[in-house]
Amino acid sequence: MKQLLILGLSGFMLAGSGSKPALAQVGPVPKLLTADAAATHWVDSVFESLNNDERIAQLIMIRAHSNLGADHVKKITKDIEDNKVGGLIFFQGGPVRQANLTNYYQSISQTPLLIAIDGEWGLGMRLDSVISLPRNLMIGAAQDSSLAYKAGKVLGQQCRRLGVHVDYAPDMDINNNPNNPVINDRSFGQDKTQVARMGVEMIRGIQDQDVMAVAKHFPGHGDTDTDSHLDMPVIHKSRAQLDSLELYPFRQAIKAGIASIMMAHLYIPAIDSTPNTPTSISHKAVVDLLKGEMGYKGIVITDALEMKGIAKFYTGGEEAARSLVAGNDMLMLPSSARGSVEAIKRAIRRGEISWNEVNERVKKVLLAKYNLGLNKPQVIETANLAADLNAVTDTLIKEIGRQSITLLKNDNQLIPFKQHTPAKVAVIAVGADVNNAFLQSIKATRPDINTFIFTSRQSPAQVAPVVERLKNEFQAVIIGVHNYGRRPGNNFGISSAERLLVQRLQQEMPSATVVFGNPYAIQYFCDAPTIVAAYEDDDATQKSAVQLLFGQLIPTGKLPVTVCPNFTYGMGIVPATPPPALALQPLEEIAPAKVGMNAATLTKIDILAQDMIAKGAAPGCEILAMKDGKIVYNKVFGHYDYSSNEPVTHSSIYDLASVTKVCATTMSVMKLYDEGKLSLDGTLGDYLPWVKGSNKANLKIRDVLLHQAGLVSFIPFYQGVLMKNGAPDTALFHSYADSIYSRRVAEHLYMKDCYVDTMYQKILESSLKPQQGYVYSDNDFIFLGKVVESITGQKLNHYVRETFYEPLGMNSTGFKPRERFPLSQIAPTESERSFRMQWIRGDVHDPGAAMFGGVAGHAGLFSNAEDLAVLMQMLLNGGTYGGQRFIKEETIKLFTAYNSNISRRGLGFDKPEKNNGKHGEAYPAKSASSLTFGHTGFTGTCIWVDPQSKLVFIFLSNRVCPAGGDNKKLITMHVRENIMEVLYEAMNQK
Incomplete structure (x- = not known):
């Protein structure tokens, strides 16, 4: 077990257990x-x-x-x-x-x-x-x-x-x-x-x-x-x-x-x-x-x-x-x-x-x-x-050039220039000294176009003859503005003659202007009828600009700064492209009273959390609650483990365990259903060719989401790879990674990549009992994760990050957190005494998901509380956040409703018992409405959303630390249920 030692630093104001100072935080x-x-x-x-x-x-x-x-x-x-x-x-x-x-x-x-x-x-x-x-x-x-x-x-x-x-x-x-x-x-x-x-x-x-x-x-x-x-x-x-x-x-x-x-x-x-x-x-x-x-x-x-x-x-x-x-x-x-x-x-x-x-x-x-x-x-x-x-630079420079180029205005609809339309077009490179890549690329695309150069050394007296010639001989002109300075002093080094020429051409004939360099210089050309910001003046950017001008490239860039009243931050014509990434505001934290909740009542949560730690149910946790889209409670308690060396912070990242099923896999399934790429009445065989020929091929996606397809609950894959001494088989595992042993399972433990095929075969060969009704199964979501990958052509971790987490600004959320964060930010889980036989930290706790390489449909997702709150608030908003729609509202209502006659389940989501609290224990809380949806995780996590109360509740802990799943105190003490019930109590004591 690797012991982390952290150098102490003077002058820090540390957040105390269970409290968040007004300004202080612990990074x-x-x-x-x-x-x-x-x-x-x-x-x-x-x-x-x-x-x-x-x-x-x-x-x-x-x-x-x-x-x-x-x-x-x-x-x-x-x-x-x-x-x-x-x-x-x-x-x-x-x-x-x-x-x-x-x-x-x-x-x-x-x-x-x-x-x-x-x-x-x-x-x-x-x-x-x-x-x-x-x-x-x-x-x-x-x-x-x-x-x-x-x-x-x-x-x-x-x-x-x-x-x-x-x-x-x-x-x-x-x-x-x-x-x-x-x-x-x-x-x-x-x-x-x-x-x-x-x-x-x-x-x-x-x-x-x-x-x-x-x-x-x-x-x-x-x-x-x-x-x-x-x-x-x-x-x-x-x-x-x-x-x-x-x-x-x-x-x-x-x-x-x-x-x-x-x-x-x-x-x-x-x-x-x-x-x-x-x-x-x-x-x-x-x-x-x-x-x-x-x-x-x-x-x-x-x-x-x-x-x-x-x-x-x-x-x-x-x-x-x-x-x-x-x-x-x-x-x-x-x-x-x-x-x-x-x-x-x-x-x-x-x-x-x-x-x-x-x-x-x-x-x-x-x-x-x-x-x-x-x-x-x-x-x-x-x-x-x-x-x-x-x-290492060439490909990236081209990619940045293509994705950043910004069409700010196209009033005369010249862009894209069509073949021989207009019939006679000129291009003039203002500020250039040589026949640059811009002129050469245009000539290669449209050989009929005439090219001209107006250098920075030419005088204002030379402007009028150039304008008159272009007006008399051509029907339109493409203007490239080149070779100017990067700093605002001295008008970015753009001469008065250059500015006069560009402005006259824009006023007196159909024109499209491309400004190559610092976009702040566009302030001198704000009346242009058609203008493109190209940001750099290198060959790659010049060629990208030509592709845009002639319809070979769809613009996707947005102006990152305001350059004049006509062209402000965020402007950019983006036709037929995916919605732009969001300029998201952080979640707002307000006094509970502002949304009708009693702050004094919420302090009961502090007592429940401290009692949980004192009785050994979990060494620490973060609890976050939102009402009406605002954070009303967000506190951390305890430490990463019972040594009390590392306090939980608001940056702490937890292994979400089965919360992965909804925050990664179900979200993906909903999106693909939205797009018509997946049918709930389709079968596994429709999307997974390797399933065909097995008794799993005809299982409907709907039944798989509901855990009633007849699959066994789980398969202990790791038991099949242990030698007599209990250690992993050295024929299947190495202590270092190479081209054959490439799947990281834990520290100094890498599995033979081809063994994953054996794991999938074990699932295909497992028993199938449709008559058993509802049986909660990891295998259901292992299949669904592969369905997502088959449809999208992307690994599940990449798809959810690009589709949801990144656009939503969820920086902490994702699989394989060790690749993106220091271990000091990741809460440990179990000191595992079988299979991996080490302290598990930053690798997924679930051994099956670990053997899949840390990415699976049923487990492997990590996050902090605030990022999860953003995702849940998006669902509560009906699928929108920050002005962008991620999922259709009707899709969310379908997936989060009761969808089974034999269980309480929604499609992928867990829900309250249908007779919640009437005949025994309440789940997830006695006062939770029938509209509530969410999920819990084996490691001691949960996410719940109640649309009726406009409530989001996030609880993250590592109750399996250090002894594993045998510690059931978090469950038997009903910690999560009791905390959620306090939230409802606070709503009723305004």
Whole structure:
């Protein structure tokens, strides 16, 4: 069993058991800051090998280039050998040169160096011969957040190949100031939910490659018109405004397990009004707000301390000391490494910070180094390096270009241009210097089209002749706007002649304009009758624009920012495409009295939860209730296990067990029924060819959903793979994964992939007794999960995530959570004494679902409470949420009604007993109406929705921890039923 050790951090305001402070929260411990015994041993041994100066130096990151020659290399070498700095941040240069220098610098360093780069759009941002990814604003225009994940994955892959451990990405600022000179198109946009959604996915993409992501610039640099590289920006916003907007993406990043957050050099009086105190050196910003109220447990790093936003006030190393005293963990680019060490020692002598605090942060950094693999030598292979770095970008760049391109206006209906319609069309590339890919692609598509170039060097006097010629010789014109700047200064570098030409052509003849680059520049062309935002000016984007112009590409992008009154955030003509991803608002938490519930009565839930823990029914839980679409109760209690080391938090993710049946499989079946792709009177044989010829082929989908098809309750697959000593058969299981043993069942336990076929065969060969009536069966939903996969052509986990969870903003919900979250965020289940013989944490508790690889129709789903509440509220809303319809209302009513004469079941959903509470125990609560629907899970979970009372009730626990299903106290004590009944009682005591 792997024991997780978590470094304690000072300055945290922890939520007490059973309560949620007004502002404070407890975030998860990032994966890079969790440790087993080996990690702790390495950290301690390295720490003990360092003297006090060297320990401080571990917190310092200095600048490095691979293009500044021998003198620069000597300077870096001296800082490594004499000052023992902890890491390097590489800037401009080339990939092979950087690799060679990294190998050299690592070889001379006493302690392995943490290598970082500021590569928000890839290594091409800093290095020659490497292709860059698009800026975040272009990704924000796309409606598919998987693109952000893929972009993050590419960033991580590039970094790993070049020996880089930290990428200072992504930018999580909300750019709501068009004149922002420093953030601008580095942001995903102006909408906080879109920024958070895209940013979180990029974080996961980076960190899934074992690279440290850095969310920046806390607490939000988007609403500034001053460049903090040159001066200190001031943000005059109230704390409430910051909470509702700028801080939102960072809260979501914390929930998602971001490893590091970068502090900005901003003066924000609402946070700290001390003169000349940017947030980067403000104890109130770093400790009180970020580490305290927001519960952040990762590494906090300063923005560059050489920037004028702080250097105008402090220098000589004093800026580093101020930053460390304020609560930062790492110090980026101080003015002097030696000066910083000395200044920090002076601060220690003055009592401003203790050695214990410094040493705690040093160990924190060393632990991150260990988890990034720096406990072992890392030598970068330079052969084919540039080719390897570029190999991962090409396909993604094209995909982002296709999905982001935005048709903002098409009043003259020129787009799509038809063959030879209009008869004579010209295209002019304004600002181009050469016959670029845009012109070449148009010519290849329509050879009859004439091409022209108007460079930025041409004068206003040359505009009129060009306009007259085009008006006289052509019936329409396509205008490409190219080669302008990315920043708002000096009109983005678009000359007065270029602006005049475009505006006159738009006014005087039928035209379609494509703006290649920062969309804020569209502000100069807001009266265009037809205009396209293309976001970048590279070959791939230019070719995508041509495909759009000539009907080969359907636009799917949405404008991520407002550029003028005519073109505002979210605009974009999207014909005949799936609905766009939502800009969802978080669930609102209100006082119970506002929806007619008695708050004092609800405190009885606290007592029931505490009694549950005290009597050993479950070590902890989260309970959430919603009335009329608002959260009225949301509290956490207890710990992950009875050791009381890890408290349950609002970010905790639980194994939902059989709740999977409704929140994944039934949801999918409902959607396919909606779309006419699945018939309730169809049979398993209609959808699963491998079932044909068995006695399961003619089982109707309706009966399978109702658990009355005659299938056995479950098959203990694991019993058939055990040897005489009780251990898994070594012929079927390996301790590591390879191409044959690829199905993860648990830690160091991988099953032979082909054995899954044997499991399905066992189901086909199992007895069938239709006459037995209602028998609750896992096998019913194993079949249904495969039906969904057969119809959609997608794995169940991918289908539900793309169809429901991702559009609904349910970031925590999904299968195989270890792939997306640190273990510290996932509640453990059983200390299993048979089959897997280990502590089960992050792998599905159900052994059958585990043998299926963690994804099955009956079990395997994990989630936190708030995300489940969103899904249930969507059903309560009649299938809509955030303005988008997911399922038809009549479908929900059909599936959640009583559908059987022999049981209480709905189609997939569980329901109250038909004579609920009249002849014995109540289920799920005595006062639950007959409209109520939901499900319970073996691990101690439940979800219930009562449309009559407009009530949503979520209960998540791990009652099987640690002894397994033998602990039935949660059931015998009727904990869930009693808590739900309190909700009804509170409604009746207004």
